[in-house]
Amino acid sequence: MSYSERITWSQLIASTIGTAVYLVLVVPQLAHTPVGEIDWVWPMVWTILGAIVLSITISILWGIAAGMLDPEAEHRADQRDREIEQFGDRIGQAFLVLGSLAGLVLAMVSADWFWIGNALFLGFFLSALLGGIARLVAYRRGFQ
Amino acid sequence: MVKPTRVTNSIRSIRESAGMTQAELARRIGVTRQTLIAIEQGRYSPTLELAFQISRVFGASLDELFQYPEEG
Numbered sequence: 001m002s003y004s005e006r007i008t009w010s011q012l013i014a015s016t017i018g019t020a021v022y023l024v025l026v027v028p029q030l031a032h033t034p035v036g037e038i039d040w041v042w043p044m045v046w047t048i049l050g051a052i053v054l055s056i057t058i059s060i061l062w063g064i065a066a067g068m069l070d071p072e073a074e075h076r077a078d079q080r081d082r083e084i085e086q087f088g089d090r091i092g093q094a095f096l097v098l099g100s101l102a103g104l105v106l107a108m109v110s111a112d113w114f115w116i117g118n119a120l121f122l123g124f125f126l127s128a129l130l131g132g133i134a135r136l137v138a139y140r141r142g143f144q
Numbered sequence: 145m146v147k148p149t150r151v152t153n154s155i156r157s158i159r160e161s162a163g164m165t166q167a168e169l170a171r172r173i174g175v176t177r178q179t180l181i182a183i184e185q186g187r188y189s190p191t192l193e194l195a196f197q198i199s200r201v202f203g204a205s206l207d208e209l210f211q212y213p214e215e216g
Contacts, residue, residue: 002178072167072177080179080188142187 003074004081005139006066008088010059012132018051019125026118035114044121084138092131099123152211156184158202173197 001009025043066073077085102119159169170180173194182188190198199206 002176005178074176074178076176078175078179079191079194080175080182142182 001066002077002081002139003063004077004085005136006062007059008132008135008139010055010062011128012136013058014051014055015125015128015132017054018047021050022047022121035112038114040114040117044117080143084135084143087138087143088131088135091134092127095126095130096123099126150213151189152186153183153209154211155180155198155209158204158209159184162202164201169198169201172201 022043025047026038026040029038029040063075067075099120099122102123103116106116106119155169159166166177166180166184170177173180174197175183175194179188183190183194195206195210199209202209
């Protein structure tokens with residue numbers, strides 16, 4: 001597995017875990033708390049920061065393990081990696097735009113900040129998730 | 145677009161005939177071993193520049209290294 005593919009896996013795993021933790025913290029509150037009073041800001045901030053730290057940690061540990069298993073393992077990206085990254089970014093960007101549009105529309109109709117913030121967050125997450133999956137498919141199935 | 149390339153190549157057989165490892169060829173053309181494996185397996189079409197670099201290594205023409213099916 002190439003260096004860039006390991007990074008992609010690390011980002012995908014971390015963003016999925018981070019979002020799952022956020023949902024576990026926030027979604028149960030919807031059942032018994034008015035949305036205007038739901039504590040979502042700091043859980044979102046901490047899960048985003050946590051996901052970034054987790055992603056870096058996973059990629060470092062994975063890189064060390066890969067280096068121990070295969071001393072010739074390379075820790076750099078090449079032309080194919082950059083093309084696949086751009087391809088994943090294109091896919092992810094579409095969901096980033098959709099999330100932003102959803103946030104914009106919610107702001108126009110004076111929706112609660114909770115919905116605006118979470119629509120944007122969903123856009124970020126889908127962008128990371130689907131962009132990452134697109135990259136992994138390109139690595140595994142082929143890319144031209 | 146993610147789809148299998150229609151370009152096939154003879155890089156692996158030519159490389160093996162030359163007694164060269166994947167790691168060595170990858171180093172000489174400036175890509176990772178994973179990318180060379182993807183090229184040899186037809187999972188990645190190299191750029192024209194990379195194709196020329198491979199052809200220079202073996203002193204072979206592009207037609208000897210790469211094949212593309214006729215239309216129809």
